[in-house]
Amino acid sequence: NAGVTQTPKFQVLKTGQSMTLQCAQDMNHNSMYWYRQDPGMGLRLIYYSASEGTTDKGEVPNGYNVSRLNKREFSLRLESAAPSQTSVYFCASTQGLASYEQYFGPGTRLTVT
């Protein structure tokens, strides 16, 4: 099993460009999450999907959109990238909501110039 996979690993964007970060899990988990990690700020939740067909905002959703394509895949889209979105993005999945351990992907390091 690959666990949680993310693509791409690295990306550089210019201000105003758009892109989609992809995430997939092969553990048959119901819930999936997108976090961003910035120095000294821990992990902050952007969006999450409790189950297939549902999505909800987290702590820092502005500037992002998500799609739960099916049970395996959860994508994060930046419509018009800004320098403030320079960060490391992690996708995670879990069997149910937050009573279960979360499994994280390897992360995408995004730089917006």
Next chain:
Amino acid sequence: GQQVMQIPQYQHVQEGEDFTTYCNSSTTLSNIQWYKQRPGGHPVFLIQLVKSGEVKKQKRLTFQFGEAKKNSSLHITATQTTDVGTYFCAGVGGTSYGKLTFGQGTILTVHP
């Protein structure tokens, strides 16, 4: 909203010394989880605490959940260079049902 504060932000120790990181929540938590992130890596689950006053051990690591379920700690005895990384607590509680709120993390450096 719920806040989870973690201290210290950094800790430098000599190999063999002990290390403790503390986590405090603004609201009562239903459970708290601990994660470790190696440099350049992703967070990896260590443990979950659910009961008031719960203490769990994993080899040299001891995890505690406070009686009021608003604070927690992770203690490492006799640190090793393999303990290097960032340790995060993450809690669930109050209006944040279904979501983990992460502390800022403690970055541990171990000097050989």
